[in-house]
Amino acid sequence: KNEVEQSPQNLTAQEGEFITINCSYSVGISALHWLQQHPGGGIVSLFMLSSGKKKHGRLIATINIQEKHSSLHITASHPRDSAVYICAASPGNQFYFGTGTSLTVIP
Amino acid sequence: DAGVIQSPRHEVTEMGQEVTLRCKPISGHNSLFWYRQTMMRGLELLIYFNNNVPIDDSGMPEDRFSAKMPNASFSTLKIQPSEPRDSAVYFCASKLQMNTEAFFGQGTRLTVV
Numbered sequence: 265k266n267e268v269e270q271s272p273q274n275l276t277a278q279e280g281e282f283i284t285i286n287c288s289y290s291v292g293i294s295a296l297h298w299l300q301q302h303p304g305g306g307i308v309s310l311f312m313l314s315s316g317k318k319k320h321g322r323l324i325a326t327i328n329i330q331e332k333h334s335s336l337h338i339t340a341s342h343p344r345d346s347a348v349y350i351c352a353a354s355p356g357n358q359f360y361f362g363t364g365t366s367l368t369v370i371p
Numbered sequence: 372d373a374g375v376i377q378s379p380r381h382e383v384t385e386m387g388q389e390v391t392l393r394c395k396p397i398s399g400h401n402s403l404f405w406y407r408q409t410m411m412r413g414l415e416l417l418i419y420f421n422n423n424v425p426i427d428d429s430g431m432p433e434d435r436f437s438a439k440m441p442n443a444s445f446s447t448l449k450i451q452p453s454e455p456r457d458s459a460v461y462f463c464a465s466k467l468q469m470n471t472e473a474f475f476g477q478g479t480r481l482t483v484v
Contacts, residue, residue: 294470307462307475314470350414357402357421357469361414 267291268353270362277369283338285365287351296327296334297359299350307350310336341369377463377476384483389451392479394463395444402466404473405438405448409459417461420446453483 268289277283289296298310311318311325313334318325322341327334338345346368352359376395384390396403405417418428420440428438435454440446450457463476 297473299475306477307464309472309474312472354470357419357466358416358427359404359414359473363413 266363267360268351268362270351270365272365273363274366275368277341277367279342279369279371281341281369283341283345283367283369285336285349285351285367287334287336287362289332289334289351289353289360291353291355291360293353293355295354297352297354298325298334298336299352301348301350301364303347310349338367343369343371345369375463375465375474375476377461377479379479380477381480382482384453384481386454386483387452388483389449390453390457390481390483392448392461392463392481394446394448394476396446396463396465397467397474398444400465400467400474401443402468403440403446404464404466405446406462406464407459408462408478414462417448450481453481455483458482 271286296313299307300310301307313325313327322339324337348364348366350364351362375397378393402421404419406414407417408414416430418431418438419426423440436450438448458481460478460480462478464473466473
């Protein structure tokens with residue numbers, strides 16, 4: 265049973281495109297996290313959300329608590345955005361991780 | 372702060388050998404987590420500590436795995452004896468407290484041959 269489902273699993277986009285990654289979760293949460301992992305690299309926290317919307321540069325994260333759904337948007341995508349994006353639902357101190365979305369942005 | 376520091380970055384060992392992975396959390400953070408990442412299963416929680424006390428070790432795969440946190444600035448994850456199926460990237464992460472952002476180390480890539 266997967267507490268967190270992400271879609272799509274893989275995504276290829278042309279530079280400049282608007283990108284959306286979706287995350288649905290089944291557990292009650294105190295926060296929803298979006299993480300970024302570059303190939304062979306460490307994991308970086310992008311957002312922690314408990315309601316509404318957050319924006320950081322070209323990245324926007326939204327959450328709908330009633331529908332148990334979150335989205336990560338990337339505007340004006342760039343090849344350096346190529347990475348795996350992981351959604352993590354947090355009922356407390358723990359994380360339930362999605363399987364990740366592998367994004368490739370082609371110049 | 373230098374962030375969460377893990378060592379070694381890479382480890383190659385023979386089956387049956389003992390392996391010790393190390394983690395230094397961010398100073399002042401109260402929670403420390405050990406995760407394992409594989410292609411097949413993604414990220415999985417192995418164990419986490421709160422104020423140096425193990426809170427949930429239900430993710431530790433078997434008795435060959437053990438973790439300690441002797442003080443607030445250091446934790447180890449030990450595998451003895453190691454097996455090829457333990458090959459994975461092991462991440463350590465720390466949080467200031469519950470419901471705050473997690474900071475991950477760069478990971479240790481373990482290969483057991």
